[in-house]
Amino acid sequence: MMSFWKRFSYNRGAVIGLVILTFVIAAAILAPILFPQSPWKMVQRPFLPPFTQDGLLLGTDALGRDVMAGLAHGAYVSLLVGLVSTIVALAIGVPVGAAAGYFAGRIDDALMRFTEFFQTIPSFALAIVLLAIFQPSLTFVIIAISIVSWPPVARLVRGEVLSLRTREFVEAASLSGLGNLQIITRHILPNALPPIIVLASLMVAQAILLESSLSFLGLGDPNIMSWGYMIGAARTVIRTAWWLSFLPGMAILLTVLALNLIGEGLNDALNPRLTRKSE
Amino acid sequence: MIRFILGRLVKAVFILLAILVFNFLLIHAAPGDPAAVMAGEAGAADEKFLADLRARFGLDQPLYMQLWIYIKGAVQLDLGYSFRQQMPVAEMIGDRLPATLLLTGVAFVLSLVLGVTAGVAASARQGRWGDTIISTFALLFYATPLFWVALMATLVFSVWLEWLPGFGYSTIGAGYTGLAHVLDVAKHLILPASTLGLFFTAIYMRMTRASMLEVSRLDFVKTARAKGLNRGVIQRRHILRNALLPVITLAGLQAGQIFGGAILTETVFAWPGIGRLMFEAINQRDYNVILGVFYISAAMVLLFNLITDVIYVIVDPRIRLTT
Amino acid sequence: QDGEPKSGGTLNVVIQPEPPSLMIGLVQNGPTQMVGGDIYESLLRYDFDLQPEGQLAESWEISEDGKTYTFKLREGVVFHDGEPFTSEDVEFSMDKFLRESHSRMRTYMEHVESIETPDDHTVVFNLKQPFGPFIGIFEPGTAPMIPKHIYEGTDYANNEANNTPIGTGPFKFDKWEKGSFIHLVKNEDYYMEGKPYVDEVYYHVIPDAASRAVAYETGKVDVLPGGSVENFDVARIQAMENTCITDKGWEYFGPLSWMWVNNDNKPLDDVKVRKAIMHGVDRQFAKDALWNGLGKVSTGPLSSSTRFYDGDTPDISYDPEKAKDLLEESSYDGETIRILGLPYGETWQRWAEAVKQNLSEIGMKSEIVPSDVAGWNQKVADRDFDLAFTYLYQYGDPALGVSRTYMGDNAAPGSPWNNVANYQNPETDKLFAEAALMASPEERKAAYKEIQDAIVEDVPNIWLLELGFPTIYRCDVKNPVNTAFGVNDGFRDVWLDK
Amino acid sequence: MTLLSIRDLSIALPMGADRLYAAKDINFDLAPGEILCIVGESGSGKSMSANAVMGLLPQGVLPDKGSITFDGQSILGLSEKEMLKLRGSRISMIFQEPLSALNPLMRIGAQIAEVFEAHGALTGAERRARALKLLEEVGIPDPEAAIRAYPFQLSGGQRQRVMIAMALALEPDILIADEPTTALDVTTQAQILKLIEDLRRKRGMAVIFITHDFGVVADIADRVIVMKKGEIVEAGPAQEVLLKPQHPYTRALIDAIPRLTKTEAAAEVERTPLLKVEGLQKTFSTGSGTLFGKRRVVKAVQDVNFELFAGETIGIVGESGSGKSTVGRCLVRLLDPDGGRVLMDGVDIAEMSGPELRAQRRKLQMIFQDPFSSLNPRARVSRILTEGLVAYGTPDKEAKAKARELLELVGLDESAMKRFPHEFSGGQRQRIGIARALALVPSIIIADEAVSALDVSIQAQVLDLLAELKTRLHLSMLFITHDLRVAARICDRIIVMQKGQIVEAGPVSKVLHDPDTAYTRSLLDAIPGQDYERALAAAD
C-alpha cells in the first residue's frame, strides 16, 4: 500500500488531478455552508458579467441567480451523477463482461445477447424514453444513465478477458487450485485494468454531460442545481452571455481532466513495469 | 468460422424479435400517444378528433393486438406507416439513411484514424510535452458539451470567417448536380462530421495510449528493437497491433451506434438524418417510426457486434469463439 | 412609403418544427398553417383590428337578425390544378370536409342550419341562431377552401393528394425534402394582378434555435417568424444591420399564457391560496427577463387584442406582501405544489423556475415536474398536476377561444384544451352561453365585462402574460406581416426591395 | 584485433533488487570469429551484461560506469538511432525466454522477414524465401506451415529456433546467444551449434554464448568467463577453465555437472499405478480452411500409453515439437485431449469438471516450460506462491512462511517475495515456478524443462530437493527434458517421443545405455561434451 502511494505520487499529473478533485469535492461538501442561500434565488439583475459586482464574483445568470453559488451546489449533484452512475455501470458491466469472456461458449453467448438487448437502442434515445416513462428525479436520472452506460463496459471487459484467459499465467493459476472467481478477480481483471480505467474515467464525463443534455431537453431533474443544468440552461444565451456556459463547462472540464489524470496515475501505479523515473 | 457466423445470424433474428417486443412495450409505457401530441399541436381538439385519430392509427385496439400486428409486419420487413407523416416508415428511413451514414461514417473514420494516431503519438512521447498537449486537447473535445463545440465551430467558421456553411445538407435551391453537388455536400459535412468525430477521437486516443503503454513494456518489444527496427515500425506493427483489442471493442460499439449516435449533432447542424428523425419521433410518440429506427439500429448493433467478434479472432488468434 | 413593389426573388423563411403535413384542413398545428397559408385561402382575411377584408369572397352581407350570411365569390379563381373554384367547393369544405376533420370548425358549424349555393359564385349560410363570432372564422387556418373535385367521396385522411396540396393560394407546392426544406413556387395563374411578387419561397427546417439565429445572421434565411429564436437572442439579432422586427400579426390568435390551477386539489381549491399565488408571481420580471420585454402583463382571462376585452378587472398585480397575508389566512398547510412546466424550450423552463422561486418567497413549497411534449399533454389531460403552464390562442373572440376554458360543462378530463382547471361557476357558464348567441356587439360587450369581473375574482387560473412573438425579418423584405395572422396568412403581398 | 571490448562495466539495479549491481566491473574482449562462453550462477548478471551490449537494458536498470566499445565506437554513447543500424545487422541477440520474446499476434514468417526489412535488405518475395530457408536451417519441420503459424502454436523449442533464425538472418558480426538451446533436444541443439560454427568459419562471426550446459561449452568455446553475483570470478581459454579451474566457485560448478555414466539401478518402487494414460490423442488444427488461409493440422500426440507409479519419476525426452509439452498439458487438463483416457485413482480426469477437477488438481501440479509467461505480471512473488495454499484453506500467515521456506529451498532470497516477475533473471523465474508447483505438496508433478535455465550447481540443488521429496512424500514425477544427463540423474524410467508417438520406453539404464531404436541412439550420440566428460572422468 505504501509503495502504491509512493508510485502514485511520483506521477505529477496524478497529484494535480487529486488536488483538483479534492477541491471539487470540498466545494460540493461545503456549498451549503459557503452559500447558505438557495442557488435558485434570484439575487440580482440577470446577465451580470463576472467580476463586475462585489459578492457576485462570477456574475448572474438569465434569472439573476448567483453563478458561483450554482457552481458550488452543482458540484455535488454533478459528482454524484458522474461517479455513482459510473460505479453502477462498472458494477454491472465488469462482472457481466468478465463472466462472458472467461467462461466463453454458451455463457458468453447468453450474457452478450443480454447485453445486446440494452445496447441496441441508441443510448441517448433509451435514456430519453426511460425518463419519459419514469419521473425524472435525480435517482432516475442516475439509474437511466447507468442503464445506458454499462453495455460498453461489459463488451470492453469481455474482449480483454477473452484474450487474457488463454494466457499461460491464467492456466497456471487454475492449476494452483484457484476458483474461477479468484482467477478472474486476481489474475485476469488486474491485467485488463488499463482500458477499464480509461473507460471509467471517460464515463464520468459522459455521465455529467448526458445529464446536461437530458436537462437541456427538459428531462433532467429541474429541482436540482447541477453543472449539466447550468450548461444546458446557458446554451440559448451562449451568444450574449458566454460565461454562463463557459464557467460550468470549465468546471466539468477540470473535473474530467482531474479524473483522467488520476486514472492515468492509477494505471501507472498499478503497473509494476513502470519503475520510477528518478534514479 | 462460417458456422459461427451463421449461428450468430440465426440467433440474431430471434434476438431482434425479442428486442422488438421489448421496444414496443417500452415506448408504449411512456405517457402520451401520437394522437394526443397531434391534438396538442393543433392547440384545440375535441373528443371526436382524438378518437378519430386513434382509430385511424389503430391505437384503439388492445395493446397485444397492436403488438401482434406490428410484429407480423416486422417479420415481413414491413415497418408500417408513420402516424404523423402518413408515409411508410421504411421509406422515411430510406430517405434519411444516406445523410446519417455519410455523417456518422465520416465521423467514425475520422475519429478512429485521428484518435489512434494521436494515441500512438502520445504514448511515444509519454510523460513529455507532446503527450500532455495531445492528451489535454483530446480531453478538451471530449469534456466540452457537443453543442458548445458545435456552436463555436459554426460561429468561427461560418459566421465570422464565412468559410463553411453552418448547417444543412446542401445548398438549398442551388440545384447543383454531379461533382458540384458532391463538393457542396462535402462542404456542408465538414463541421458536423468533425464535431462528432472529435468527440470520439478522445476516446480512441486515450484508449490507444493506455493500451500502447501497457504493451510497450512487454518483452517482444525488446526483440523488435533488437532487430533494429525503428521506433515507428515498432510502434505501429508490434505495439499497436497488440494494443488494438480495446480500441476495436470501442470502434465496434461506435459503429453499432452509427444511427443513434448523432442526435445532437444532427439537431444542431440541421442535418436531415435518422438521429433527428428518431428524436422527433420519440417526442411525437410516432410509434412506428421509433420502432422502425430502433429495429434497424438493433440490426446494426447485432451486425457490428458480430463483426467485432470476428475481428477479435483475426487480430488475436489466441481468442477462440464458440457458439 | 415603401415605394413601388418589385417582382421576383426568393424568400427564405424558417419553419419550426417541421410540419407533419401541409394539408391544412387535416392538420391544424402552427407550421402547417404557416406553409398551408400560402397554398390555401379562405373567404376572408382580417386586418390588425380583426376587421374582415375580402379574399376569395368579393363581398358579404349579414342579415339584420344575424342569422343569414351571404358571400359573393370572386370570379375567375382557379385551383393550382386549373380547376375553377366555385361555391360548390365552399359548401364541400365547410359542410363536409372540415366538419369531419377540423375539431374547432366542428363546434362552429354546430350553429349552421344549412348552406345554400344559389349559383357558382354565391354562398349562403343559414344559422340556427345568431352567432356573433361567425364572421371571424373565415381565415385559412380555420376555414380553408378545399378542392371538392379532389376530395369528394374519398377517405380524406389517406388521400394521396395530401402530399401534393392543391389550393387557390398565391404559391404552389413544389417540393418537400423531409428534414431539410419545403419549396413553394409562385402561382402564375393567381387571380390578383401582379401578385404574388416573389418567385419562390423556401421554408427551411432548422431544428435548433441557435442554428436558426445563425441562419439568419449568415443570410441563409430572411424571415424568422415568432418563436423561431429564443427570446434571449432577440435583442442581439434585432440590433443587426438591416433588421426589422414587428410583434404585429398575432392579433387574431392573441396568445395568452397562464398556469392551469387544479381547482379540485387541496389546497388549491381555496380561493385565497389561488389569490396568494396570483399576487405572488412576479410577471413583470418574467416579461422583462424572459420575454425580452415583449408582450403584456395579463389582467384576466381575455387577451387585450380580443374583442370585448375589459381592462378594468379586479387587481391581480404582483404584491408579495399581500400574497403572504393571503396565504397566512388560507388553508395552505405547507403542502408541496407540483408545477408542470411547458416543454417548449428554455424560456418556459426558466419561467417555471422563476415561479417556483417566487412561490418559495411567499412561503409556498413547490417542485417542478419535467416532461416532454407528449407527457405534458397526457398529464394536463389527466389533471395530473397542481399548476401547469400553458398558453392558448383566443381566435379573436371570447366565444371562440376563451369560453372553452371556463365553461363548467367543458371540463371532462381527457383533453388538454378544455376547462382543465375544472372551474365551475354556473353564473359565468350561463353568461358565456348567452353572450355567444347575442346579435348585438354592445350587449355582448356588457356580458363579457360581467364574465371577466367574475372570473378574475375567482382566480381559477393564474394568468401570466399576453405573449409577444416578434417576427424578425430583413428590412428589404416588405410586407411580411400585414394581417392579424401575420406570416400565417401567406406571402401574397411580400416583395423584395433588392 | 578486438571487435568488442568491455571495460569496467557496472550495471546498477533499481532499489529493492537482490543487490546493488546486476554486474560489476566487467571486463572482457571479443575478437572476430571467437566464441566466448559465459557460464555462472543463475542471477549472476549474464543476461544483463549481454543486454547492455545491445543497449536494451530494462527500464530502471542502467549502466553505471565503464565502457563498451564495438568496432571502435562507444556503444553506451550512441544515440538510439545509431544503435538501430547496429542491432540486428551487426550485433544480434537471441533472448532467453522465447515465448514472451515473440510477438504473439504476428505470424512467424513476418517476424523473420522483418529483420531484413529493418535494414532494407531484399525484396518482399526474397524475404519470404529467406525466412523459409532460415526455418529450414534451424531444423523446424514443415517450414511452409510454420511460417504461417503464430508463436503460441509452436512448441517451446520451435519458438526458440525461430528466435535463432531471426538472430542469424543477417549474418551479424557478433551473435549474443542467451541460453539459446534450453528448449532444444540434443540433436537439434547439435544442428544449431553447427550452424553457428559454420557462420563463424564463413563470416568470422563472433559469438557470446551464455549457457549452463558445460557439455556445450566444452564443445564450442574458445574462451570462458565464469560469473558469480555480478562479478567475473574467472576467465580464460576454455581448456584451462574447464579442466584446470582456479576459482573455488568454478570448481564447485564443474563438480556439479551431472554425468551420464552415473546411473544407478532403479530404486525399488511400489507397483501401484497412480496415473494411467491410455490412447491419448491430441490434434491441433488452425484456420478454418475456408476463410483464413490454409488449414494447418498437427497431430501433436498420437496414441500415447503409459503408467506412472507412485514414487516414480518418468523422463520424457525426444525431439523438439514431438508433443512432450502437449502430453503434460493434457494430463493436467489445460488441454482437452481428443481421445484416450487419463485415469487417476481409476477416474478419468478428462471427464472431470468443476470442484471435482479442482480437488484433483491439488494432487497434480505442473512446472511450465516458459516460466515468464506463466507468471502473472501484476502479481508479486509472495502472492504467486501463497495463493494456491490459501485457496485450499491454509491461513495466510502459514502460507507466507511456507513460501519463504520454498524460496530458500530453490535458492532464492527472501527479498524476492516483494518483487514482480519481470524483476528476476530467467533462472530465478524458473525457480519461482518450481516453488509454486511444490507449494501445494502434490502427489504428481509434471515438470516441463524445469531445470533447463539453471546453472549446474543450483540444478543439482533442485534435483536433490526433488529427489528428497520423492522419497519423503512419495512424489511421482513426469520429467520432460532434453538434457539426457539430467534425465539419467533423476529418472527411473524414460519415454522417448518422436512426432507425437512413443518410440521407446524403458528403465533409464536400458534406454540410455542400450537403446533399441536408432532414434534414441542418435540422441545419445548427439549429447554435447562427451569428450569433456571423458576427460573429467579421467581426471577424477
Ligand SMILES: Nc1ncnc2c1ncn2[C@@H]1O[C@H](COP(=O)(O)OP(=O)(O)OP(=O)(O)O)[C@@H](O)[C@H]1O
Ligand atoms: N528489472 C529488474 N529489476 C530488478 N532486478 C532485476 C531486474 N532484472 C534483473 N534483475 C536482477 O538482476 C540480477 C541479474 O540478472 P540476469 O538476468 O542478468 O541474470 P542471469 O545471469 O542472466 O541469470 P539466469 O541464468 O538465471 O538467466 C538478478 O539478481 C535479478 O534478480
Ligand SMILES: Nc1ncnc2c1ncn2[C@@H]1O[C@H](COP(=O)(O)OP(=O)(O)OP(=O)(O)O)[C@@H](O)[C@H]1O
Ligand atoms: N496451440 C497450438 N496450436 C497449434 N499447434 C500447436 C499448439 N501447441 C502446440 N502445437 C504443435 O504441436 C506440436 C507439439 O508441441 P509440443 O509443445 O507438445 O512440443 P514439445 O515436445 O514440448 O517440444 P519442445 O521440446 O520444443 O518444447 C508442435 O509441432 C507444435 O507446433
Ligand SMILES: [Mg+2]
Ligand atoms: Mg539470464
Ligand SMILES: [Mg+2]
Ligand atoms: Mg515443450
